[in-house]
Amino acid sequence: MASSRLPKVFAVKAIPPAGLARLRQHCQVTVNEKKGWPTREDLLQGVRGMDALFVFPFVKIDREVLDVAGPQLKIVATHSVGLEHIDLELCKERGIKVSYTPDVLTTATAELAVSLVLATARRLDECFCAVKEGVWGTCWENSLWLLGKQISGSVVGIVGLGRIGLAIAKRLAAFEVSKIVYTGRTPRPESAAAVGAEFVSFDELCKQSDFVVASCSVNESNKNLFNREAFKKMKPTSIFVNVARGVIVDQEALYEALASGEIGAAGLDVTNPEPLPPSDPLLTLPNCLIVPHIGSLTDTTRKIMCDLVVDNILAGVEGRPIISPAF
Structure with missing residues (x-):
């Protein structure tokens, strides 16, 4: 498949190298490399035209973000158990899949x-x-x-x-x-x-x-x-x-x-x-x-979490059932 036809993924901040490498085998991946959380402007610029979003808590995925991303958006995959940062009802209404990482933390x-x-x-x-x-x-x-x-x-x-x-x-x-x-x-x-x-x-x-x-x-x-x-x-x-x-x-x-x-x-x-x-x-x-919200911050757990997010994204953009759906 030509690279221009590969699904587009935006990661709102840096992700573990092994997970990024796996995604890049199948998708065009853009990563917000700036230190710290993305600004609202960075987020809105990054999501435009994407098929999948790799997100983290504290980055709000609301109506404006979903509107800017566009109708081709298939999945929002969060590297967390918590889902309060995502407008689940709107995603459900628009047929956008949402995945999370339960049972691994x-x-x-x-x-x-x-x-x-x-x-x-x-x-x-x-x-x-x-x-x-x-x-x-x-x-x-x-x-x-x-x-x-x-x-x-x-x-x-x-x-x-x-x-x-x-x-x-x-x-x-x-x-x-x-x-x-x-x-x-x-x-x-x-x-x-x-x-x-x-x-x-x-x-x-x-x-x-x-x-x-x-x-x-x-x-x-x-x-x-x-x-x-x-x-x-x-x-x-x-x-x-x-x-x-x-x-x-x-x-x-x-x-x-x-x-x-x-x-x-x-x-x-x-x-x-x-x-x-x-x-x-x-x-x-x-x-x-x-301490700075480090509950899941072990090498073992973060690797499992990242692998699950990547698995969900690949399933979502390929139209397969995702592994850990939020709804």
Whole structure:
């Protein structure tokens, strides 16, 4: 087939070399090589006349983008589990396929959640700073200096016992916790049985748990789920970990709860907005550890994700059923 007849693909930012090479065997590929996320102008210029879009979260695929892309657009393939950045209803209305990457982030995200639990429980960020700033060795007279918290014997609360929540629960159970409780829209008896978890209300989970881990999907009903009232129900020693989405947390309320000692600490992989501005007050708190949305950021997981996006694009432009459709 002549190169001029190959399907056209636009990648909104750089993608792994192996995935790019596979795409270029079958398609004309244009990649936005600029550092950081594309500007709106770059996005609109890049999508014009494309048959497929290789996209990432935080790049909005809305009516304007779809209009500019043109009627030949066959598939929008996102390198993510989240789909909130894509106008799914409009894509469905126009017959544009949408694919995503479910079931491949579970292990990496669960491992990151456990990392945040450990890092906040043992105050590792403060410990690193103490070493770097020369404080280490000056406070031995205080036996409670950098006093941490054990996971063993604690109550762990999981908000959202789906694939990721269950994987987190299984890993934390190995620390010999005293109890695992969970909450969500409906009980999940089979998943719960695998870790001996008990279904409770959200309020009860907040009251009981020493560690509260959010791993739920986002919907209109749980935006700002973790608000002032929720933090007031938690123990003053509670540690809150969020690997779900930033929008489920009222960050002003979280700041107040952490600054006042209403809760003990927080570990966040997700914030609202992302990236979080360096001036955000949460970054001034020693008991708040924030990492830059790295839940799926392992070499193994990112390779699998990229391969799945490429497989979906090739199927979409060739008129075959895509592997992981969003609808």
